[in-house]
Amino acid sequence: MQDIIEQARAVFVQRFGTKPVVYGVAPGRVEVLGNHTDYNGGYVMSAAIDRVTVVAAGKSDTAVCRVYAVQKDAESVFHLEDIQPDPHDRWADYVKGVVVELRKARVPVEPFHAVVTGNVPIGAGVSSSASLEVATAMALLELNGTRLPQWEVARLCRRAENQFVGMPCGILDQFSSVFGEKDSILFLDTRTEEHEAIHLPSGSFGLILVHSMAHHTLVSGDYATRHRECMEAAAWFRVRLGEHIQVLRDVTWEQFQQWQDQMPEPLRRRARHVISENRRVLQGRAALHRGDVVVLGEMMYASHESSRVDYENSTPELDLLVQLARQHGAIGARLTGAGWGGATVNLVREDEMEEFARRVADAYTAQTGIHPTVYRCHIAPGATAIHD
Ligand code: GLA
Numbered sequence: 001m002q003d004i005i006e007q008a009r010a011v012f013v014q015r016f017g018t019k020p021v022v023y024g025v026a027p028g029r030v031e032v033l034g035n036h037t038d039y040n041g042g043y044v045m046s047a048a049i050d051r052v053t054v055v056a057a058g059k060s061d062t063a064v065c066r067v068y069a070v071q072k073d074a075e076s077v078f079h080l081e082d083i084q085p086d087p088h089d090r091w092a093d094y095v096k097g098v099v100v101e102l103r104k105a106r107v108p109v110e111p112f113h114a115v116v117t118g119n120v121p122i123g124a125g126v127s128s129s130a131s132l133e134v135a136t137a138m139a140l141l142e143l144n145g146t147r148l149p150q151w152e153v154a155r156l157c158r159r160a161e162n163q164f165v166g167m168p169c170g171i172l173d174q175f176s177s178v179f180g181e182k183d184s185i186l187f188l189d190t191r192t193e194e195h196e197a198i199h200l201p202s203g204s205f206g207l208i209l210v211h212s213m214a215h216h217t218l219v220s221g222d223y224a225t226r227h228r229e230c231m232e233a234a235a236w237f238r239v240r241l242g243e244h245i246q247v248l249r250d251v252t253w254e255q256f257q258q259w260q261d262q263m264p265e266p267l268r269r270r271a272r273h274v275i276s277e278n279r280r281v282l283q284g285r286a287a288l289h290r291g292d293v294v295v296l297g298e299m300m301y302a303s304h305e306s307s308r309v310d311y312e313n314s315t316p317e318l319d320l321l322v323q324l325a326r327q328h329g330a331i332g333a334r335l336t337g338a339g340w341g342g343a344t345v346n347l348v349r350e351d352e353m354e355e356f357a358r359r360v361a362d363a364y365t366a367q368t369g370i371h372p373t374v375y376r377c378h379i380a381p382g383a384t385a386i387h388d
Contacts, residue, residue, distance in 0.1 A: 158170070229267060
């Protein structure tokens with residue numbers, strides 16, 4: 001992380017002629033269990049990883065904000081009083097959206113300069129976008145001398161993505177980036193906001209991310225379509241079960257089973273995924289508390305199957321990676337994040353990790369001709385702000 005901060009500092013000095021005042025640092029996350037449950041009021045398990053976005057910031061001496069993204073080699077320039085999305089610089093929308101929301105929350109944001117850099121893989125399903133939002137919020141809050149509670153930061157960043165970027169995501173990514181804890185898997189009830197960090201038995205097993213390197217666009221019609229289908233499925237149950245059904249979280253597995261034969265497709269399968277996934281997260285959480293990683297792994301495999309068949313957000317490449325993971329001894333494996341490309345997360349015994357990664361990568365390349373990228377996830381703390 002220190003090297004990324006050094007890089008941000010050097011680029012900032014070169015570009016703006018002064019040192020930055022503050023660095024917002026925010027991690028990406030891996031979704032362990034709970035696929036597309038978050039915007040349905042459900043449960044999720046996740047972990048922040050040791051890949052971060054850094055936003056170095058300082059005040060501007062003009063009325064103009066300038067934000068330079070190292071990886072894109074692009075600069076976005078805007079006035080605080082006239083912030084518009086830019087289809088040519090989508091990355092900057094995540095920054096601008098946060099600025100808009102900070103101002104709505106009455107944080108006194110002044111014109112600023114910023115440099116964005118980091119090592120969160122983009123398009124791998126580890127939420128580089130939320131890490132950019134959270135790092136921006138952390139930097140600008142500190143730069144403008146304001147503190148907000150952690151939950152407020154997470155919610156504000158989600159609103160930025162929902163409203164400014166136009167992606168109807170839940171809170172999972174922003175929550176994980178803010179609340180991450182070293183060596184712990186996070187559990188969140190998105191309805192009540194109850195959450196806990198469950199410490200992993202150290203040295204026993206770890207998480208490996210295998211990026212399928214197949215196309216993945218987060219702001220896609222598919223995500224919005226699933227969101228809409230879930231709301232329609234909840235409305236279908238509301239008519240039959242009563243006004244207390246707001247989201248699919250409110251429908252029990254028993255109720256679903258009782259009514260499913262009458263439900264139209266694809267709503268029935270979307271509902272079956274979300275409602276069964278909520279049960280898997282609760283079972284996975286209980287298993288982790290008992291230290292029973294085998295059951296957690298089974299839940300992960302079952303989750304992938306449910307995403308594949310009922311939610312239809314997998315891809316042939318992700319399915320192949322999960323199949324190879326099973327063949328090569330992973331305790332559990334599944335797609336992670338939105339889906340339609342991106343990566344799988346694999347729960348693997350510590351002493352088998354290297355061998356596992358090599359074998360899965362080789363077999364995947366042999367069958368597809370694609371070289372996957374493999375990351376060992378070190379579970380890391382959540383976002384912070386650091387003064388220069
Ligand atoms: C994306 C969204 C999250 C969540 C996951 C799927 O990462 O940003 O809010 O819905 O997909 O679980």
